[in-house]
Amino acid sequence: MRVLAALSGGVDSAVAAARALDAGHDVVGVHMALSRNRDEFRSGSRGCCSIEDSNDARRAADKLGIPYYVWDLSDEFHDTVVKDFLDEYAAGRTPNPCVRCNEHIKFDTLLERAQALGFDAVCTGHYARIELRDDGVRELHRAADPDKDQSYVLAVMGPDKLARSMFPLGTAQSKSQVRAEAAARGLGVSTKPDSYDICFVADGDTKGFLQRSLGAQPGDIVDESGVTVGQHDGAYAYTVGQRRGLGIGRPAPDGAPRYVTEVDTTRNVVTVGPETLLSVTRLVGERAVWLAPDVPATEPVRCAAQVRAHGTPVDATVVRNGDTFEVVLDEPMRGVAAGQSLVVYSGTRVLGQATIAARRT
Incomplete structure (x- = not known):
């Protein structure tokens, strides 16, 4: 060839x-x-x-x-x-x-x-x-x-x-x-050393790259009840599950760590809360790509779901509907963000991929 x-x-x-x-x-x-x-x-x-x-x-x-x-x-x-x-x-x-x-x-x-x-x-x-x-x-x-x-x-x-x-x-x-x-x-x-991180962010500072590209957009950081607990320079620079770099001046009432639980760039608000709010059990993916033509498309299929390049797969069930599919997890995943790639496997075989559009508890 x-x-x-x-x-x-x-x-x-x-x-x-x-x-x-x-x-x-x-x-x-x-x-x-x-x-x-x-x-x-x-x-x-x-x-x-x-x-x-x-x-x-x-x-x-x-x-x-x-x-x-x-x-x-x-x-x-x-x-x-x-x-x-x-x-x-x-x-x-x-x-x-x-x-x-x-x-x-x-x-x-x-x-x-x-x-x-x-x-x-x-x-x-x-x-x-x-x-x-x-x-x-x-x-x-x-x-x-x-x-x-x-x-x-x-x-x-x-x-x-x-x-x-x-x-x-x-x-x-x-x-x-x-x-x-x-x-x-x-x-x-x-x-030769391996390349890593994002190739077009030469210094590895993703937050800095976003701020240089999208500009400063100051806004509020609020807790799960809506109380303002800090300020940010752009909601776009935060991701669900993030703990470090929040710049929150006051601790949670119980002293527990706070994590980003929601990013709303329309209102320019970042919401933080306890780790328990990060767990999800259902994921909806859009723009689905299916690589297993021999596997039924619309019937529930047992699989393992993965949401990070080297993340731990979680046993689950997937149902595909056209260019979307929904995954029901056997056990909760933590810190899953919209926009991440959702890949489902059967053993070592890739069944399909979609972009996460919604997360549900």
């Missing part, structure tokens, strides 16, 4: 491309330039789209002996991922930009361009497994290494995109194994 390997400049994508070569595919490397400031260098190990990463990707492609190109997707990235991030926070929700990047950039724009150029598949360094059943159904599964598993952020891609994707690192037993393989292949990125 003709395979387009997305080279981020890190060790994972380089080894994934190497494994695709070993499998006998005709591989071409491409680096997606996502930053509008192409002269920017990374700070420590943050980020994944700087000029430094582009150079590292080029050196990896040269070592592998494959053609290499840089595609400027900075406008698409800003207009979809960054704009969605700001819009969601401005609406009082908590988005996951990695999910949106996979949806709009890596497995939408990139796949569309790859297909137009005659490639059969896109190869990335994500940690997840694709299993092909005898009946032709492709299943998305958790990676062999649970600590590196990225099936949560990939669940948004849908069956059509899954059919044109390759994840060669899904069977890797550990990141140390991947680094050792990179070193054995002579890839200079074998010891």
